[in-house]
Every structure is written in structure tokens, then in C-alpha cells.
Amino acid sequence: MRKLLILSGKGGTGKTTVASTFIALSQVRAWADCDVDAPNLHLVSGSFTSVEQRAYHDLPKAVIDPGRCTACGRCFEVCRFDAITVNETYSVDPIACEGCTFCLHVCPEQAIVMQQSKAGNLALHRRGDQLFSTATLLMGSGTTGKLVTAVKDQLKQSDAPLAILDGSPGIGCPVIASLTGTDLALMVAEPSVSGLSDLKRVVASARQLTVPVAVIINKADLNPAKCAEISTYCQEEAIPLLGTIPYDEAVVTLLNRGENLAHSPTKAGRAITEIWGRTRALLEAL
């Protein structure tokens, strides 16, 4: 299965709008929302006939049995993550605990055990032969990268030749996990000062992982000068610039109604349709 990942260096660039439009235009049979911190692709993916849900577990966390604890303080002394709290009794802050097990080994009373902790929820939606994988991270969990990998792994249940992945903004663990094993990363940039800077960072991340990149510019007409700067950057870096999307107020109206831009008679919809054709051609040429 080949994977096309839609990314952006920052939030709010229109990444999910592009991803959902590509999914509708391509009639792809497998897609995923890798933005586990703030998943929203399900809102524009229509209804499904079934969904399988399961809990995703993080590294086990330490838990102190107050009935055995003699308050010797050894665990407090060794915990490098300040996860042991001392009030009337000793206890572990599950958000701060990194699951290293050091406290478990130094406790003279065997008062500490490691317990599985839920870090998120995975969901696999089905509609005919279509498969949509997504997940939601729970507050305070730090395993976003592993959860993204689990989201991608669920797609292995499909025999579709292509999957479209909606990534998360930035260059953190979920982005790195999304990029791993991807055939093409399409960056959605916006023509602003931070837009170009963020684009350069995410392109550098993709290149570290030897993932081919291409760029599109959303709301391109809002800042022609910055748009030209992004175009020059792409030329200098030999990055294919697959097109620009004009700012289009009709898009806001459509999205607020929960409708997809695919086949819509909007300027932006037509631009994304053309960009999808070029993206597909680039994927085939890689």
C-alpha cells in the first residue's frame, strides 16, 4: 500500500480540507487521521456502517499501595521525573510518571506495582470496502507517536493500493511517526511569514527521513509577495510546487454545512481538483 501524507508546518492552513477533498475525489479505499491530538477528519468523512473501537495503552505507570508503604522516602529520592508526591501518604502522579520502574526496584516493602494506563482510543470505521482509521489521545498522555503508528497499522487490514493520511501540524513525534514509511508528503503552506518558516522546518523533517516532498499554497492570493517567496524557495530546493488554492469565502460556507469541496463549483474546489491530478501523477512517477 502506498501512502500519501498531507502535512503542514502549523495548524489552520487547510490541511484537513485538502485531505478530505482528495479522499472524495480519489475514491480511495483507505484513509487515516494521524492528528491524534485533535482529530477532525471524521467530521467530514460521512457516515460508516460499522466501527471497531479499542483502548490504546501507554507504558505501565507506578502505583503505590498505601497499606504496604512505610513512608521511607526511597522512591521519592530516586524518581528523576518528580512523579512521587508526598502529602499525608506517598503517591504517584500518573501524568508525570514515565514508567521507568526505578522506584519499584528500590522500594524495600514491595509497595509499588506497575499498572497499565490507558493513553487513548483507537477507532476503525468501515463502509463497504472502505476503511478509515483514527484515534483520540487522552489528556496528559505523551505517546502521540506510538498512537499514530497504531492508527497507521490498522490500515494494514485493507488491500487498497493507496492510503491518504491527514497528518498533524508541527514537527513533533506524531509528525515523525506519520512520515515514517510514507511515499509522498504533500505540504500545505500558507503565504505568511510564519508559513514559510514552518514549511522549511517540516520539509527538513521529511528529508531527514528521506520522504519525497511536494508543496501547495493555500489562500495564495492573500499575500502574493510571500507566495512568490515560497515559490522561489521551492525552486531553490527542487521541491515540486503542485499548485495554489485561492482564498474563497464559499469554502467557509460549505465547510460550516459539513460538505466536501470535491466537485463543488467553488474556485478553491476546482483548484484542489487540479492539484489532486498533479499529486496522483507525481505519486505514479515516484
Ligand code: SF4
Ligand atoms: S519506597 Fe516504598 S515504602 Fe518507601 S515511601 Fe516509597 S512506596 Fe513507601
Ligand code: SF4
Ligand atoms: S516509575 Fe519511574 S517515573 Fe514513575 S514514579 Fe517510579 S521512578 Fe518515577
